[in-house]
Amino acid sequence: MKTFAKYWSIFQITLINSLAYPGELVGRSLMIIPFMWIFYQLWKVTYGAAGAEVIGGLTLRDTMWYLMLAETIELGRPPLARTMSENVKDGSIAYILNKPYDFLLYQFSTSMGETIFRAIVNALFGSLTVWFLVGAPAQPEGFIIALPAIIGAWTLHFCINAMIGLSAFVVEDVSAFTWIYQKLSFVLGGMLIPLDFYPDWLQVIAKSLPFASAIYGPSRLFVTPSVELFVNVMSLQAMWILVLSLLLVAAYRSGLKQLTVNGG
């Protein structure tokens, strides 16, 4: 219990810290407005050209709310891998590693603390924009149902991002890996196009991967909530979180042996 309290405190401190610069928080989140507007232009024309009210089980309104949540999940997460890489480069990793806490749990607590308000402000601007463009979500209760999956999505993001960050122990600069992970999320996670619009063979592959569990699953659950979908999304997500957490711990133990601290 005492151990949990320690990480809860770290989470709380980071959470409060993220509110220290409200202007910065708002400024960063404004980016979702042009994104939503351009998505609307694209999908309005596409639905019109297809002459269909529903594509892949989604209306234009569903698609826009789906994209809003997908963007919120993506834009809400902090650049953990880059921060870890910077820590290795400037030597400050030495100060984090010798503190009386578990390095990975510390990173998880700070990462979640930084995420919450970023995501809330993004969701606020994104929702206002989408509401203005296409109206309210068809099933607003979907947000409550999708909430556990959203938290699961950030946990998954954390596992992958931390593994990329840990690679800095060996290669120092991780930017190329973060770009590639981001693009895998875009393409196989369904961040710019819902996976339901993909060819069948690609849908089967993409929906079984962790990228979809982190973006597509929660977003689809939000717009078309059902008990069956909830069970599917949560069980697949839990499986990926378990697998990736084990991999992360193994990567951390092996990375520690190779770490060279530059200075400090």
Added chain:
Amino acid sequence: MKEIKFLFAIWKANLQSAMEYRISFLTQMFGMILNNFMYFAIWIIFFDRFEDVRGWGVNDMYVTFGVLASAFGLVSVFFGNTFMLSEVISKGRLDYYLSMPRPVLLHTVASRMISSGVGDFFYGFISYGLSGYLTWDGLARYVLAMLLAATVFAAFLILTQSLSFWFGMMSNFSNLVLNAMLTFGIYPITLFDSYAKLILFTIIPAALMGAVPAEFIREFTWQTLGQLLFGAVAFLGVAILVFRLGLRRYESGSAIQIEV
């Protein structure tokens, strides 16, 4: 002539500096090429399902994405500090450039090279090669369009980041307009109505970095060439003017800065 020699000397020094970390340089270059390919996969999937957007197909996207990537890469490699000009101004780091007997703006923006830009630059040519529009005269137009698009892009960055002379650190605003420019630049221009198009030619000149150069590459017309030339000259002129006006207001503390 003297300034061109000076520019080449800076670029040479930047390249030598980047080559100190050869593995990192190569990782960033190839990583960026792979990154762009993966991003473009979205459009391949989209057009596979929906075929065209008001007459705009996947081949047009190859050209648009290509010229935008090359122009972005060109600015990143040769004028990498345009992305950080706001920070240079607000942190008082212009002092260093002001003390040198060279044009302040040119010296400042050319003093940094972003290695990943090399990947963007080459990816653009590959993308154009895959578009099905590749011809010798098309390639010549590609190079010209890329240079003009890069001029518009660099000018836009200088213009927006120079606002720091008046408003201080503006990294959020700079990121916002940069992202808007790149996002709007790679979407089919046929999506937008006339009001939106007016914005994309003026306030956020994304059309002059993506759609118009792509149109010029596909087929030569005096109109598209005129739009590109006018856009490049006008934006560069305004950017230089705003920077100079801002420079009159510039002040810094007594912090000791080390330029490496």
